[in-house]
Amino acid sequence: MATELTILQWTEILLDENVTKDLDIAIFQGLYSFDGQKAPASQIGLLLGYTGKNTSSPLNLEIGRYAKRIAEHYEINFTERSTRKFKYWDLFFNGWDEEPFFIWQLRPELKEALEETGLTGEEQYPEEIPIDEQTTLTEGLKRTILVNTYERNPKARQKCIEHWKPVCYVCEFDFEKKYGDLGKGFIHVHHLVPVSDIGRTYQVDPINDLRPVCPNCHAMLHKTNPPFKIEELKIKIKHL
Known part of the structure; x- marks a missing residue:
């Protein structure tokens, strides 16, 4: 079973409305908008309007659901935690701790698929210095x-x-x-x-x-x- 998806597979997934929901695209676009396509997971939750102590929790729930929807169509070997649960976010992001935050970074194949499908949500502001x-x-x-x-x-x-x-x-x-x-x-x-x-x-x-x-x-x-x-x-x- 595959542990990573190709650019072509991600392109198919992003364009499949039965698999990819608006919230999934919003999460990816929020992350894409940061330099290096990386930011604290809680930062993306904050930008999407979530409040409370842990603004990444709703995102983690959705990412888990999204990964399971993808697994219905593609054979995926999810990374297993020591607790025998799975790292569903691992399908979409590279992730690491930078105290007090947990950082997400779009996987290169997903980043390229977002660019190829025009779903980055990127905007340009010509009046400011690039x-x-x-x-x-x-x-x-x-x-x-x-x-x-x-x-x-x-x-x-x-x-x-x-x-x-x-x-x-x-x-x-x-x-x-x-x-x-x-x-x-x-x-x-x-x-x-x-x-x-x-x-x-x-x-x-x-x-x-x-x-x-x-x-x-x-x-x-x-x-x-x-x-x-x-x-x-x-x-x-x-x-x-």
Whole structure:
């Protein structure tokens, strides 16, 4: 029996609505949106709107159901735990502990199948500096871009903007009011926690850690290292 699925098999599975549900695609898209397609499992649960102490629990339940649905069509030898239970997530992800989190990373074959089927959910934000330009930047600017890996994450952005609305948290500029439909929903997202304070593994809370800001205020927040606090920039604006 096979222990891994091929790209072709994953493509068939992803396109089979009887096997792959919307939640399964949402889990994969959430993970794909992170650099290296890896993140704490609980982070993906948080981005999908789950709350509580363990936001990965609903995902683990669904992944188990999903693996069993796949096993009805493909012969799979699931990895057995010492407790004689199976690691169902092992079919989809590489996984390891980085205290206090458990990290998931999309398996390469699944990643390629998502790309081939156009199901990555990836979005581009041309107004922001691409992450892959990190190596050409100075050390100070690299720190800004590392913060932007969360700021640019489409799932985190969506949650942040849904909560705070697409209005600048600093100067209250509203692109839709100024530009009409052209500006509807347009905004940058700023990370409140300086990158120097972020550990090796970090879980972002889109509502508590991120704020919508206009491009001008975003640039001004990052004029210093560490960045200005939002309240500091608000005070500067008021005294002009």
